[in-house]
Amino acid sequence: MTDQSPARTGGRAARRAARAAPLADHLRPIRAGMNGGTYKPLTEEGMQRIHTAALDALEQIGLADAPPTGVAYLTAAGAIQGDDGRIRFPRALVEETIARANRSLTLHGRDPAHDLELSGNRVHYGTAGAAVHLVDAEGRNYRECGVQDLHDAARIADQLENIHFLQRPMVCRDIPDNLEMDLNSIYACCSGTKKHVGASFTDPAYVKHGLELLHMIAGGEDKWRARPFVSNSNCFVVPPMKFATESCQVMEACIEGGMPVLLLSAGMAGATAPSTVAGAIVQATAECLAGLVYVNAVKPGAPAIFGTWPFGLDLRSGAMTGGSGEQALLTAGCAQMHKFYDLPGGAAAGIADSKLPDMQAGWEQMCSNVMAGLSGLNMVYEAAGMHASLLGFCHESLILGDDLIGQALRCVRGIEVTDDTLALEEIRQVCIGGPGHYLGTEQTLSRMEADHVYPALGNRMSPKEWAEMGKPDLIEKAKARKEMILAERASARLDPATDAAIRARFNIHLSA
Template identity: 40%
Template sequence: MAKSVIRRRGKSGSGREGRLALRAAGPSVNPCPPGQIGGAYRPLSEADLQGIFDTALRLLGSLGMGEVPARLADDLIRAGAQQGSAGRITFPEALVRGAIEGAAKTFTLHGRDPARSIEVGGERVYFGTGGAAVQTLDLDSGAYRPSTLSDLHDFTRLQDTLANISWFTRCCIATDVPDIYDLDVNTAYALLKNTTKPTATAFTIADHVAPIVRMFDIAAGGPGEFAKRPFVKAHISPVISPMRYGEDAVDVVFECIKHGVPVSCITAAQAGATAPATLAGFLAQSLAETLASLVMVHAIRPGFPMVFSNWPLVIDLRTGAFAGGSGETAVLNAASAQLSNWLGLPSGVAASMTDAKAIDAQYGMEKGMTSLAAALAGGNLIYESSGMTASLLGASFEGFVLDDEMHSNTYRALRGIEVSEANLAFDAICEAVLGEGHFLGGAHTLAAMERDYFYPSLANRDEPRTWQMGGAEDAWGAAKRRAQEILATHTPAYLTEAQEAQIRAEFPNIR
């Protein structure tokens, strides 16, 4: 449509009507799709990177890891780890470097729809979700209430329509499903039913992995099919800061590797609480802990797909309150992405974790600052980036919609400026100066409009009088209306009747 409008405008020379038509049509090609290249922001110098890495190696080599489950200890020692003092296991530098060298540097996060698969690693940046919000900002009342299984289904099908959320991790906990097995099963089912994007979930205990993988096999087409193209990864925190393993989570890692479920091993230390308050010391310990997860995976099955998810978290040292929207969070997660990429590992960081409870100025400032920093630093997978509020305690439908548009602007910033002979516009400048004296409607301008500019659908760019005449709707109102429209109309059925029947027959606890 946009191209036909351009041709008419070139012939008729009509002014305002042509521009309005072009504005309404928007570009025919998305100027800022997911997967843009990051890495321009480097908060750490080469010497800084080396110093942090060297300290992490010293920590692993001399202090090592505590509370190592016997099963894992055997595998680690066979791989080259050593028995330290006080029951700790230490990792010689050669073992750590070998794990880095042997790690999967890139791998595919499959979607059940192959067109939605993404390649993790390298320099490309993708926004996705995470979180375990126990409260949901109700779309109708505007008040927080306990999150439900119905909310999880609604969040999953809402994000299914949002182009800038490249994978979906369950963002809330269904507090109305108290049994942990029922919770894990119903969470996995919600992902299968409502989206074909790459997804992620958590397994409360290792015994839940095998039956849920059977559910994935049903959706994939039969026994063993899921492992051929795994479309769900597991979020696991096998390290408990400071510097020890958690047995239940380690058991989940073993089961996921056994069943071919890619893992995102998440370190989530808190500065000043479970890690040093100094940002450099924090990064050294957090890197050591995430490397301990990598060595664990390497000892179990070398090269198994693992997202190196080093998530620095910050608390307000005056009160102990989580500070997910702070400047310290922004620079730490950017530095973490830089460190991971420097090591050549697929990086996962957390951003857009606003502490705001409402969709307000604090929300916009904190989300924009932290997510842009993580993206510019080249975080391959940016978790928690959509819909999360209230220091990760809350999730918002309006937030999902607003954040999706924010990500488009971030991707546009990442795309940068293409300098070429044509783009330098020498001829266009001469033509405008010697001709009509402006660039409106020129072929060079219209081509750039189609190719280079993002046009928001929620952010309002009208002048005040036009905005007031249109009802003076604010961003929260526009996002709420959009979310309501999507939830009223988008009811996907990504499971066939046969798959649905087979899942319900084998899992009668599905709600």
């Protein structure tokens, strides 16, 4: 027995070392772009009826308040401006646009390893939002957020495997000038992560400055246009059924500048959208179809994400319910409509109404994230870090969300049924003359990393071991991980020459 101990110890140590090393991509149990689509809350008849209702809304009701440039683009494409000023969309125009629109697109990262392929049921999780507060999880307080907080969020997201992209989750409340805020938001995100970034502009005139900054980061306009690593999150409509005039002008400038556009329709069910789940999806679908016609009228084939983002509402109080079951259904139903049209799409999930990363936040974030993934949503926005119905963002919650999304992605992956996974021969060997258990069998050991997702911070200790380890607290562990990430220099930081040139051209508020 003594002679055998070193061999057992060495084998265990080798297995631990192997588990600690990064897995090859083809062996990882979860990854960006896994295929969902198994959850379908809408029937085929239901989707067809939503489509028909959306076409009726566009043809009979139309959208108001298009800017003069939008009126020119849309009427040239075949839309009709009525005497009431509303733009109406003939069925044939909408159906022709759907037929020729992009079926897939690539959202590039500054590092090609982070490119996201949007098509079919490929699922990607990331951040979004415009929170005005940072959540201090330890002190249980809210304070106004600033550019450093946004940069820190980008740096943290860059190190989290299950956060696949970073759309700006916070507003830089410490920069009162809107142009400087927009430019510093882009700089803070791009200097914090090499993953794809989503950004917005508050004024059409600011787009040219943003593009100039992005050309400098990319190393030239040609390099930017070849691999645009920032997309424009564009609220081109003010529900119900009105164009947002300035946002439409921003969208036109972004399209001309080679920037992918997220067509974002964010009605509130019961306030600015119908209170029923189906009705809210009809309106969001109609608005985004109008946006799709608009984009293709500006530039046929321009990359656009079908961003149906209807939100839930607590009709007792008028408060947003981003963490409700209704929200999860809204998002999953929208994802099905994206597949109905075979268009790259995105919607919101993972929002917590809870003010802190607590048990309520956990059930709210997991419910909609799992349903969004199972429904095959291409881009799951706001999937981590968002609290208080999008009013607060929490760095610790972003880190905990990485674990949560890992479990959601394992659900997305589903159950593979093959001769190997059916394990009949393994059952035979264990039960007939074998040890009577599967601990340590060749298949168990060989598949323990490829089949199973292990939480980085989640606690699976026994109560006895937990007590012996000092009763570790989940929030404290997330805080320690945050401090460890932020203690290191950002791997996505810009090279000194580029950074100096940017600082000479623009008023960058982050310290060098």
